[in-house]
Amino acid sequence: MKKVILILTILLFVMTESRGQRQASRDDIIPINVTRTYSPQKEVILQDFTDVEYVVLETNDDFVNQGRVMEIGNKYILVTNHINDGDIFIYDRHGKALRKINRKGQGGEEYTSIFNIALDEENDEVFVNDIMIKKF
Numbered sequence: 291m292k293k294v295i296l297i298l299t300i301l302l303f304v305m306t307e308s309r310g311q312r313q314a315s316r317d318d319i320i321p322i323n324v325t326r327t328y329s330p331q332k333e334v335i336l337q338d339f340t341d342v343e344y345v346v347l348e349t350n351d352d353f354v355n356q357g358r359v360m361e362i363g364n365k366y367i368l369v370t371n372h373i374n375d376g377d378i379f380i381y382d383r384h385g386k387a388l389r390k391i392n393r394k395g396q397g398g399e400e401y402t403s404i405f406n407i408a409l410d411e412e413n414d415e416v417f418v419n420d421i422m423i424k425k426f
Contacts, residue, residue: 345385353387355379360407368416374403378416391416401425 336342345367347353355377361368366388367381376394381387393400401420408417408426417426 345381345383347379347381347385348387350387352390353379360404361409363409363411365411366409368407368409370404370407376401376404378404378407378418380416393418 347355347357347367347369355369356371356373358370358372359367360370360378365383367383367385369379369381371377376392378391379387380389380391394402396402401418401423403420403422404418405421406419408419409415410417419426
């Protein structure tokens with residue numbers, strides 16, 4: 291086993307050395323004229339390319355979050371915090387605060403961390419992907 295690791299290590303060094311000896315040719319260098327004045331940058335407006343909807347989320351004593359938007363559905367917007375404190379904030383599409391959920395823990399129907407959230411609006415269900423304990 292030690293011989294195989296030694297041979298693989300030597301092959302790795304030989305292959306990286308042979309690649310490093312190649313000299314940069316004149317064709318590899320891209321010339322840039324720094325004395326030329328280029329046209330000014332063009333301002334691009336996002337609304338010209340796609341439909342953009344700005345939703346101001348309601349903020350009160352119970353609904354203060356760090357704005358990590360996890361899921362946007364037809365009826366609901368799900369937001370969590372960047373720190374993994376377990377809070378899931380549920381808003382309607384107009385930004386009105388509806389509900390705050392925190393089921394962080396070690397129990398059977400609890401999660402230890404929020405990796406991703408899936409929203410099933412037809413059944414009014416929220417699925418939390420917890421990769422630390424490998425379950426939904």
